[in-house]
Amino acid sequence: MTFSDPQPFVLAIHGGAGTIRRDALTPDLTEGYHAGLRRALAAGHAVLADGGSALDAVTRAVMALEDEPLFNAGRGAVFTAEGRQEMDAAVMDGRDRAAGAVAGLFGPRNPILAARAVMEHSEHVLLIGEGAMDLCRHQGLAMEEAPYFFTQPRWDALQAELERRRSGTPDDGDEQRRHGTVGAVARDRDGNLAAATSTGGMTAKAKGRVGDSPVIGAGTFADNITCAVSATGHGEHFIRRCAAHEIDARMRWGGQSLERAAGGVVEELGVIGGSGGLIAVDRDGRVALPFNCSGMYRGVIGGEGRAMTAIHREDYRAG
Ligand code: ASP
Numbered sequence: 001m002t003f004s005d006p007q008p009f010v011l012a013i014h015g016g017a018g019t020i021r022r023d024a025l026t027p028d029l030t031e032g033y034h035a036g037l038r039r040a041l042a043a044g045h046a047v048l049a050d051g052g053s054a055l056d057a058v059t060r061a062v063m064a065l066e067d068e069p070l071f072n073a074g075r076g077a078v079f080t081a082e083g084r085q086e087m088d089a090a091v092m093d094g095r096d097r098a099a100g101a102v103a104g105l106f107g108p109r110n111p112i113l114a115a116r117a118v119m120e121h122s123e124h125v126l127l128i129g130e131g132a133m134d135l136c137r138h139q140g141l142a143m144e145e146a147p148y149f150f151t152q153p154r155w156d157a158l159q160a161e162l163e164r165r166r167s168g169t170p171d172d173g174d175e176q177r178r179h180g181t182v183g184a185v186a187r188d189r190d191g192n193l194a195a196a197t198s199t200g201g202m203t204a205k206a207k208g209r210v211g212d213s214p215v216i217g218a219g220t221f222a223d224n225i226t227c228a229v230s231a232t233g234h235g236e237h238f239i240r241r242c243a244a245h246e247i248d249a250r251m252r253w254g255g256q257s258l259e260r261a262a263g264g265v266v267e268e269l270g271v272i273g274g275s276g277g278l279i280a281v282d283r284d285g286r287v288a289l290p291f292n293c294s295g296m297y298r299g300v301i302g303g304e305g306r307a308m309t310a311i312h313r314e315d316y317r318a319g
Contacts, residue, residue, distance in 0.1 A: 015297030072180025077200025183230025211235025233276010
């Protein structure tokens with residue numbers, strides 16, 4: 001499929017921008033990433049093929065990515081400088097701009113369900129701390145303890161980053177060490193759009209730091225009139241640029257195509273040091289997946305049910 005062709009229904013996902021260095025990417029690991037992406041595409045596609053909503057499809061796809069320890073969200077989230085995990089997530093429904101988000105959370109097995117609970121079972125858009133946890137418990141969300149979320153590679157990445165800081169070694173810009181996030185955008189058969197994003201944030205982030213993912217209009221956005229967007233990358237820059245909403249604005253007021261608006265915003269982020277990328281779908285089911293760094297774990301599945309996944313530029317695999 002050509003991503004710029006309209007699709008009756010379509011799902012795009014990402015598993016974070018800033019990919020592992022090619023020399024560290026063993027064939028097994030490569031296959032692991034592709035398989036994880038394919039499983040998430042299949043989970044979301046099953047919802048859409050069945051006539052389900054874009055909102056349910058992005059939720060299912062992100063849950064699958066959160067459950068996969070290779071990606072930085074839910075199980076496998078990165079660690080703060082203090083060695084804890086603080087997760088952010090958001091979901092948005094393009095039908096009415098309903099939105100829900102959580103930040104700095106630890107406990108819910110699937111933080112995206114916590115975000116959805118905020119959207120559907122509170123009067124608010126963004127909850128943190130004990131209030132968010134109370135809502136999750138009240139809604140009966142599955143909880144997990146620290147061993148479930150822990151992965152050795154994330155712990156090792158934290159130690160390496162702390163050591164780098166201690167020794168005063170300049171940052172080598174290793175994107176894999178710094179980045180990660182998962183997300184999904186979809187258009188369903190009824191033409192409704194939705195976006196969902198979930199992340200552990202950035203390795204060795206400060207306690208209490210919140211990135212762009214749960215900030216509506218920065219890392220997550222959806223409006224049926226224009227597009228649905230889920231971003232990944234250096235969150236502070238995406239927040240300052242209101243990245244996701246900027247794409248909406250260029251389409252809405254500037255008449256730009258999705259491809260041009262999304263590509264332009266990602267290119268401009270790159271110029272100011274905002275390394276990363278995003279996935280986006282427009283009202284007709286066209287998809288754009290721009291990134292300004294070495295790669296972005298990503299995948300697309302359209303109406304015909306053929307999954308395409310990729311890590312670096314132009315290395316698409318049909319699943
Ligand atoms: N955008 C995420 C954050 O800043 C991290 C990432 O996607 O790499 O928290």
